[in-house]
Amino acid sequence: MTQDSSPIQQDGTRPSRAKTALQTVKSVLPKALVGPSEHRNPGTALKPEWFDTIQVNLSAIERRAATMGTRRSVKKNYQAAWLVKAITCIDLTTLAGDDTPGRVHRLAMKARRPLRDDLVEALGLGDAPPKVGAVCVYPTMVAPAVKALRGSGIPVASVATGFPAGLTPLPQRLAEIRYAVEEGAGEIDIVITRAHVLLGEWQALYDEVAAMREACGPAHLKAILGTGDLKTLRNVYKASMVAMQAGADFIKTSTGKEDVNATMPVSLTMIRALRDYGDLTGERVGFKPAGGLKTAKDALNWLTLMKEELGHPWLQPDLFRIGASSMLADIERQLEHHVTGQYASAAHHAMA
Numbered sequence: 001m002t003q004d005s006s007p008i009q010q011d012g013t014r015p016s017r018a019k020t021a022l023q024t025v026k027s028v029l030p031k032a033l034v035g036p037s038e039h040r041n042p043g044t045a046l047k048p049e050w051f052d053t054i055q056v057n058l059s060a061i062e063r064r065a066a067t068m069g070t071r072r073s074v075k076k077n078y079q080a081a082w083l084v085k086a087i088t089c090i091d092l093t094t095l096a097g098d099d100t101p102g103r104v105h106r107l108a109m110k111a112r113r114p115l116r117d118d119l120v121e122a123l124g125l126g127d128a129p130p131k132v133g134a135v136c137v138y139p140t141m142v143a144p145a146v147k148a149l150r151g152s153g154i155p156v157a158s159v160a161t162g163f164p165a166g167l168t169p170l171p172q173r174l175a176e177i178r179y180a181v182e183e184g185a186g187e188i189d190i191v192i193t194r195a196h197v198l199l200g201e202w203q204a205l206y207d208e209v210a211a212m213r214e215a216c217g218p219a220h221l222k223a224i225l226g227t228g229d230l231k232t233l234r235n236v237y238k239a240s241m242v243a244m245q246a247g248a249d250f251i252k253t254s255t256g257k258e259d260v261n262a263t264m265p266v267s268l269t270m271i272r273a274l275r276d277y278g279d280l281t282g283e284r285v286g287f288k289p290a291g292g293l294k295t296a297k298d299a300l301n302w303l304t305l306m307k308e309e310l311g312h313p314w315l316q317p318d319l320f321r322i323g324a325s326s327m328l329a330d331i332e333r334q335l336e337h338h339v340t341g342q343y344a345s346a347a348h349h350a351m352a
């Protein structure tokens, strides 16, 4: 049990923990929890001059990354509000070889009501319960996800293009995108050919992503860079810039299947590319760290990163997503502790 530090009321009593949570979480949550924006990144021609001579100061990035999560921390009601905010930015994911329509249906139900009803009420969110940013699945699982999410406003994201390695021939990769879009996916998480980056084949990378963007039609394209495979932060910066020039609506760190997935140094590097691209074009492109993010603390660290490096617009689900298959359970557990003062066992929040 943590000590109750809520202010004493005029009658000398303290408000109940649930009531304090209700009043303050609601008041510190941003007014609108917007969904995916209609706006698309139009891209540019390939402009190697925007990244050819880029230098990445590794030790400065590592120093900055090391301070993230230690210098600042949000507490109590603010922390609860940030955790609710994080839920709205999660791409709730299942990408396993044994996925079934039944598992996807259960995940979609969780996406609709990511928090237990009593917690939603205690947090004062009964009139606008939080929903996740999207549900992310393999292409053959799009149809059951769409069916289970109908009417919820939650988009279905599909990985495609030979996920996770991306080494299928391009025509098949493009056909996979079209299939997922026809099945009802509103967002497509493509994987790039890492060899194009490792060999400095920028035109080939640009052409590949541009063809994928065209195949997406109205669906938003998230470009997974597979940063754990790219060897250097310079390569991460260059791949980010080329993907955005080719029209990516989001850049995403990882598939979750590489040896190293979302890290702070990689995220800082991609964020610098996002900022530079924004300065050069006036366009806002989204960011999605993914892979290995499992705890409420991870969520808070990445939200802090977005707020400090890019500002408030990147705290909304139209510009920020966290790709995670197993983070929601810890967030729900922390929010339960906030409301009740007690932790439930992890098994209590087993799903996602």
Ligand SMILES: O=C[C@H](O)COP(=O)(O)O
Binding pocket: 093, 095, 136, 254, 255, 256, 257, 290, 291, 292, 293, 323, 324, 325, 326
């Ligand atoms: O795109 C999302 C990732 O595949 C999720 O990775 P994770 O299973 O490590 O959370």
